Amino acid sequence: xxxxxxxxxxxxxxxxxxxxxxxxxxxxxxxxxxxxxxxxxxxxxxxxxxxxxxxxxxxxxxxxxxxxxxxxxxxxxxxxxxxxxxxxxxxxxxxxxxxxxxxxxxxxxxxxxxxxxxxxxxxxxxxxxxxxxxxxxxxxxxxx
Amino acid sequence: xxxxxxxxxxxxxxxxxxxxxxxxxxxxxxxxxxxxxxxxxxxxxxxxxxxxxxxxxxxxxxxxxxxxxxxxxxxxxxxxxxxxxxxxxxxxxxxxxxxxxxxxxxxxxxxxxxxxxxxxxxxxxxxxxxxxxxxxxxxxxxxxxxxxxxxxxxxxxxxxxxxxxxxxxxxxxxxxxxxxxxxxxxxxxxxxxxxxxxxxxxxxxxxxxxxxxxxxxxxxxxxxxxxxxxxxxxxxxxxxxxxxxxxxxxxxxxxxxxxxxxxxxxxxxxxxxxxxxxxxxxxxxxxxxxxxxxxxxxxxxxxxxxxxxxxxxxxxxxxxxxxxxxxxxxxxxxxxxxxxxxxxxxxxxxxxxxxxxxxxxxxxxxxxxxxxxxxxxxxxxxxxxxxxxxxxxxxxxxxxxxxxxxxxxxxxxxxxxxxxxxxxxxxxxxxxxxxxxxxxxxxxxxxxxxxxxxxxxxxxxxxxxxxxxxxxxxxxxxxxxxxxxxxxxxxxxxxxxxxxxxxxxxxxxxxxxxxxxxxxxxxxxxxxxxxxxxxxxxxxxxxxxxxxxxxxxxxxxxxxxxxxxxxxxxxxxxxxxxxxxxxxxxxxxxxxxxxxxxxxxxxxxxxxxxxxxxxxxxxxxxxxxxxxxxxxxxxxxxxxxxxxxxxxxxxxxxxxxxxxxxxxxxxxxxxxxxxxxxxxxx
Numbered sequence: 001x002x003x004x005x006x007x008x009x010x011x012x013x014x015x016x017x018x019x020x021x022x023x024x025x026x027x028x029x030x031x032x033x034x035x036x037x038x039x040x041x042x043x044x045x046x047x048x049x050x051x052x053x054x055x056x057x058x059x060x061x062x063x064x065x066x067x068x069x070x071x072x073x074x075x076x077x078x079x080x081x082x083x084x085x086x087x088x089x090x091x092x093x094x095x096x097x098x099x100x101x102x103x104x105x106x107x108x109x110x111x112x113x114x115x116x117x118x119x120x121x122x123x124x125x126x127x128x129x130x131x132x133x134x135x136x137x138x139x140x141x142x143x144x
Numbered sequence: 145x146x147x148x149x150x151x152x153x154x155x156x157x158x159x160x161x162x163x164x165x166x167x168x169x170x171x172x173x174x175x176x177x178x179x180x181x182x183x184x185x186x187x188x189x190x191x192x193x194x195x196x197x198x199x200x201x202x203x204x205x206x207x208x209x210x211x212x213x214x215x216x217x218x219x220x221x222x223x224x225x226x227x228x229x230x231x232x233x234x235x236x237x238x239x240x241x242x243x244x245x246x247x248x249x250x251x252x253x254x255x256x257x258x259x260x261x262x263x264x265x266x267x268x269x270x271x272x273x274x275x276x277x278x279x280x281x282x283x284x285x286x287x288x289x290x291x292x293x294x295x296x297x298x299x300x301x302x303x304x305x306x307x308x309x310x311x312x313x314x315x316x317x318x319x320x321x322x323x324x325x326x327x328x329x330x331x332x333x334x335x336x337x338x339x340x341x342x343x344x345x346x347x348x349x350x351x352x353x354x355x356x357x358x359x360x361x362x363x364x365x366x367x368x369x370x371x372x373x374x375x376x377x378x379x380x381x382x383x384x385x386x387x388x389x390x391x392x393x394x395x396x397x398x399x400x401x402x403x404x405x406x407x408x409x410x411x412x413x414x415x416x417x418x419x420x421x422x423x424x425x426x427x428x429x430x431x432x433x434x435x436x437x438x439x440x441x442x443x444x445x446x447x448x449x450x451x452x453x454x455x456x457x458x459x460x461x462x463x464x465x466x467x468x469x470x471x472x473x474x475x476x477x478x479x480x481x482x483x484x485x486x487x488x489x490x491x492x493x494x495x496x497x498x499x500x501x502x503x504x505x506x507x508x509x510x511x512x513x514x515x516x517x518x519x520x521x522x523x524x525x526x527x528x529x530x531x532x533x534x535x536x537x538x539x540x541x542x543x544x545x546x547x548x549x550x551x552x553x554x555x556x557x558x559x560x561x562x563x564x565x566x567x568x569x570x571x572x573x574x575x576x577x578x579x580x581x582x583x584x585x586x587x588x589x590x591x592x593x594x595x596x597x598x599x600x601x602x603x604x605x606x607x608x609x610x611x612x613x614x615x616x617x618x619x620x621x622x623x624x625x626x627x628x629x630x631x632x633x634x635x636x637x638x639x640x641x642x643x644x645x646x647x648x649x650x651x652x653x654x655x656x657x658x659x660x661x662x663x664x665x666x667x668x669x670x671x672x673x674x675x676x677x678x679x680x681x682x683x684x685x686x687x688x689x690x691x692x693x694x695x696x697x698x699x700x701x702x703x704x705x706x707x708x709x710x711x712x713x714x715x716x717x718x719x720x721x722x723x724x725x726x727x728x729x730x731x732x733x734x735x736x737x738x739x740x741x742x743x744x745x746x747x748x749x750x751x752x753x754x755x756x757x758x759x760x761x762x763x764x765x766x767x768x769x770x771x772x773x774x775x776x777x778x779x780x781x782x783x784x785x786x787x788x789x790x791x792x793x794x795x796x797x798x799x800x801x802x803x804x805x806x807x808x809x810x811x812x813x814x815x816x817x818x819x820x821x822x823x824x825x826x
Contacts, residue, residue: 026279033194033282041194049187079231080185083257087188087279 006140013133022126027089039141043134049088050127056081057120064113074112075104085123092122174289175200178222182212182240183229183255188278192227195282209235216248223250224292227276230256230263238270245271251291255280305399362404366393370404379412 017023027042034041060077063070082097096119103111179201183189189205196203204223206212209232216223226244230237241252254267257278267275273291276284362370373390374382384402391401 026281029195029279029281030191033191033198038194045187045190048190052186076231079257083229083231083278084185084187086257087185087191089279 003140003143006136006143010133010136010140013136017129017133021091022129024089024091026087030088043138045088046130046134049084049090053081053084053123056084057123060116064109064116069109069112071104071107071112075101078104081119090123090126093119093126096122172200174292177201177289177292178204178224179227179288180204180206180212180215180223180225181227182206182209182232182237183227184208184232184234185229188229188280192280192285195280195285196227198282199286201285208232209237209240213240213243216244216250220248223248225288226250226252227288228252228254230254230258230267238266241267241270241272249295251295253288253291366391366396367404369393370401370408374405374408379409 018027030042030045038044056077060074060081063074063077078097078100082094082101085093085097096115100112100115100119103115177199179196181189181192181196181203182205183192184207186207189207193203193205204215206215209228212226212228216226228237228240232240237254237256241254244250244252251273252271253274253276254272255276255278256263259277264275273295274288369391370387373387376390377383377386382405384398384405387405388396388398388401
């Protein structure tokens with residue numbers, strides 16, 4: 001049945017997100033918070049995260065492009081970004097943030113720039129995956 | 145909620161009683177716990193809110209620290225616990241923590257993605273009752289109610305047992321070592337602070353023992369005896385019982401001694417902490433009446449501490465202390481005071497400035513010592529050292545070493561204005577201005593005002609008020625902090641504080657600048673400071689300068705004002721004693737107050753009497769405080785002078801300095817960012 005199929009699909013997508021390390025335990029916390037009073041909680045949080053993180057990314061870009069590079073500021077922004085991404089359970093993104101901060105502490109501009117590319121990449125990949133996943137979840141709940 | 149306004153005295157208040165009593169969920173504790181969560185990250189905020197709701201708590205969320213503070217201020221009893229992020233754009237989480245600790249005494253839990261040991265330690269030292277690492281899990285939130293219960297329990301205990309049970313720290317709930325802020329939070333004086341805020345009067349903190357017991361006023365002499373006893377026994381071995389025996393004062397109970405000892409210890413701690421970092425910044429101006437008891441004792445403590453640290457001669461210390469030490473809540477040197485937040489002792493910064501100015505005065509004539517209120521006579525040396533100290537700021541405790549001692553640095557909160565006493569007058573209300581200057585950048589106006597008025601009026605009486613006022617270091621946006629005794633301005637004249645009437649007070653109010661540290665309670669040591677001559681000597685005729693100064697100060701930081709107030713109180717009392725025309729100040733103060741309105745929202749200035757004294761105080765305060773006031777002499781500039789358009793610190797300071805003839809160390813940099821003060825050992 002469609003419903004079963006969809007549910008299975010949801011389950012397997014979810015499993016792979018975890019298995020591949022895109023998401024971690026914190027995401028489960030979010031899922032557990034979702035209930036009848038807030039049936040779309042996870043979706044809302046993820047949306048909020050992506051909206052907000054766009055802004056943070058821009059800030060970091062700007063800071064990276066300015067000369068001289070203000071590592072303190074960069075660290076600050078990245079700290080915020082990391083806090084945000086870790087709170088939704090975005091594991092890979094968070095890891096890249098940690099790497100970035102190390103470069104930042106070492107004041108390694110090159111390293112920062114490269115690392116930031118990684119951050120952005122992971123951020124984008126996860127975004128796509130979550131979009132698909134959540135859409136499937138929605139469909140599954142609708143057909144249910 | 146129906147929480148009793150008087151926190152300590154009445155009830156545990158806060159949530160347990162509150163919701164037990166009034167709310168429907170009372171039986172479901174911890175359900176219904178009223179949590180305020182502050183985080184600039186919207187994602188985290190949303191998640192936290194949801195988690196807290198899932199724990200059945202009642203959640204209020206804010207994404208800015210300022211908003212959170214104003215919510216808390218509007219509704220002091222409306223929240224049981226606060227969760228705050230460390231990294232926030234508008235205000236550092238630790239600063240917020242301090243403020244809350246000082247003003248509201250609520251348990252605060254810090255959160256951060258940063259799990260570095262230093263940051264966590266910072267949380268501890270600033271008085272956070274817990275520190276959560278992000279991402280926060282719901283399990284971690286399920287148990288936050290324990291902090292509320294614990295705090296309540298400690299407060300209650302304290303209340304019941306009137307003071308520390310044993311040597312002292314009963315309260316420290318969170319960190320025994322307590323940082324200034326912790327202590328502030330904790331209780332002892334926090335409770336009183338709160339109370340004072342609410343009730344302004346009455347309960348003294350160390351009255352925990354019973355509401356019915358008459359408050360013990362730690363007069364200079366009494367404090368001296370206390371210190372002597374402690375020194376005799378050795379600070380480590382000094383237990384209330386033995387101290388009591390040694391002191392042999394009829395009518396004094398072990399509890400009184402115990403709570404006084406506790407404060408003293410805190411003060412000592414603070415001093416030692418501060419000394420490391422800064423040098424005497426704290427001026428404790430306690431312009432409160434001796435009855436203030438707790439406050440006084442604190443000031444006394446500070447003084448004592450100073451003495452203990454060798455900075456102040458015991459005598460002066462005693463004097464200062466007696467004068468009504470401001471609360472020496474601060475831990476040694478931890479600027480947190482500020483508490484703010486300030487805290488009562490948040491006179492630090494301003495004190496420094498003030499102190500310096502004062503020093504000069506003092507040396508000359510018993511000018512007001514750094515301690516704002518306390519007209520201690522500072523020797524030139526002291527002033528200088530004070531000044532230096534002021535520079536270091538943070539919570540600078542100005543020490544106004546009694547003749548001879550140099551205060552330099554380490555007096556965390558006590559500015560010993562006491563010295564003056566020796567010379568001139570009788571105990572003036574010592575205004576201990578805590579050098580919470582650190583924090584207080586803002587205590588200013590709002591704080592200043594209340595303090596001033598109180599202080600002035602009562603010199604002593606304000607005690608109640610003062611501590612409260614002083615308490616609010618830092619953001620003094622609301623005068624609440626300044627509940628300083630100044631409000632009692634009416635009583636000034638003739639108050640025990642000899643400060644003299646108003647002048648002292650007015651200074652405070654206007655000072656705004658001092659406010660920062662004014663928080664330190666300005667205790668009018670109503671009788672303690674025998675001679676609050678400091679002010680008198682200084683320039684009595686310059687009321688205006690004071691006012692302006694104050695005002696200016698006030699603007700700068702609320703804290704300053706507090707401190708000023710403290711000074712004012714002292715001055716007031718001193719003046720009073722001296723027979724100063726309180727009227728003078730009043731007039732000035734009034735104007736000053738008005739001017740400084742910004743800072744001091746209250747118009748207590750009126751009460752300020754001899755502006756002169758106040759001015760002096762202010763000057764001193766200003767000088768001491770590292771407030772940005774430039775240390776110019778403010779001197780007798782007429783009000784016109786003093787009132788710089790904006791009460792620029794510079795102007796004020798100059799005015800002050802001028803008067804003081806001190807070098808004016810303008811430490812303008814007073815950065816009160818709360819933590820700047822000094823010592824936050826992080």
